[in-house]
Amino acid sequence: MLSSVSLRHLRGFIAVAEHGSFTQAANVLGITPPTLTATIRQFEDIIGMSLFDRTTRQVALSTGGGRFLPVARRLMADFEMALDDLDAQSKGLGGKVVVAAAPSVLTRILPQIIVEFHAAHPDASLRLDEMNAGEVHDAVAKGEVDFGIAGDWKPLPDIQFEPLFSDQLGVVCRHDHPFAGRTQVLWHELVDYPFVGLGPESGTGAILARHSGFNAPPASIVTDALDGGHQDRSHLEFEPDGGHPDKADIRRSHALRPVVETSNTVTLCAMVAAGIGITILPELAARVEASRDLVFVPLGAPVRERQIGVIRRKSRSLSPIARIFLDIVLDRAPTMPLAARLRWHLPF
Incomplete structure (x- = not known):
């Protein structure tokens, strides 16, 4: 019966899966290999399927075992957390x-x-x-x-x-960069300078991928908006000074691509400090790196926030x-x- 499954079965299964060896897993658990082997066989008998594919040289998870492993880990983590709470x-x-x-x-x-x-x-x-x-x-x-x-x-x-x-996104640049003395930078201006950025696994990188020129709108939308067609302003994210952007500004803005991409803000700002390019960060994250003598300038037209x-x-x-x-x-x-x-x- 499935109700016969115990924490002993789960611990044994997880240990063998993580170590790929009954002997090593048994040593970690403080039991003998034959005892652990019997525990896993009993577990497999209860559930009616093999959890491991065994050969003379290695032990690998079966398809069913592979699907069950994250569940077993979660059950053990919840149980241990509950005991810690008590x-x-x-x-x-x-x-x-x-x-x-x-x-x-x-x-x-x-x-x-x-x-x-x-x-x-x-x-x-x-x-x-x-x-x-x-x-x-x-x-x-x-x-x-x-x-x-x-x-x-x-x-x-x-x-x-x-x-x-929420905090506003802005440009981070060196103190000697042309943007450093500004009170605001517009998105379409970024294309004139080398850019370094965060990957999509970061919150800021995901925002840029969704909302800025990193993902260009269909050409028909740009053409319609510029040539007197249906002007849905929500698609035009690079309007200089709030006016109507010209065709070259929009298409050049969508050419923006990072010359260096990283997942770490410390590395990112080191690239900026070295003069490799400018970057975009939320204000709070930018203030963390203030000691590098970098400057934060808010981005506008449109304002984006993390x-x-x-x-x-x-x-x-x-x-x-x-x-x-x-x-x-x-x-x-x-x-x-x-x-x-x-x-x-x-x-x-």
Whole structure:
């Protein structure tokens, strides 16, 4: 009967899958190889299928085993988290909080919050993982972290994104660049300079792919808008000074392509500081790199914003200590002097 499946079966299955060897898995689990072999065979008898394809040289997951592995890992993670929560409650809300966040959130917002959190809960521990938006969403979906704070990315099953704040995109350039003394730069002007950018796995990279000239509209839309046809202004994202762009400006703007692409803002700004090109970042992220003597200039016509939010699983509630930490974030973050003009979206 399937009800006979136990944590012992799940632990054994995961260990063999991860190590590809019954002997190595048994050593990790602290049992003998024959005992582990018997456990896996019993598991396979209960479910009525083979979980591994065995040869004399290797052990590999079967098709069914491969499909079941992420489920087994999630079940074990949920069980261990539940035990941690019970232990934390018995000790007066100690325990561990794991948070994945964008670099700008980790460096500009969370440090002050952690000071207050640990003053009130000295027995609690905290782990912070720096990730881009795509990695944060995946980590939350897999149950590897309690929650995330990062940009919106793409819809994932069982994931909810609750907006926390928005900040405007702008150009980041060296202090000696022609844009450095400006109060605003227009999108169509970017094509005149080498550009370095973030990949689509980042929240900012995804915004640029969706909304800027990185994805050109169909030629018929541009032609119609310029030649007196149906003028849907929402398609014309590079209007200089709010006027009607000429055909050359629009088509040149859509030629913008990064000469260097990276997934890390520190690397990105190092490229800018070296004079390789300019880049686009949200204001809060740009302020993190201010020590590099770089300049942030807002982009307009149109104004684009990055939205940062709290990322959680819909089907799983936060542990008591993780909920306390998140509540402090929501309460204190909007009051911080961040040197960036953010639009807060509180309360949830």
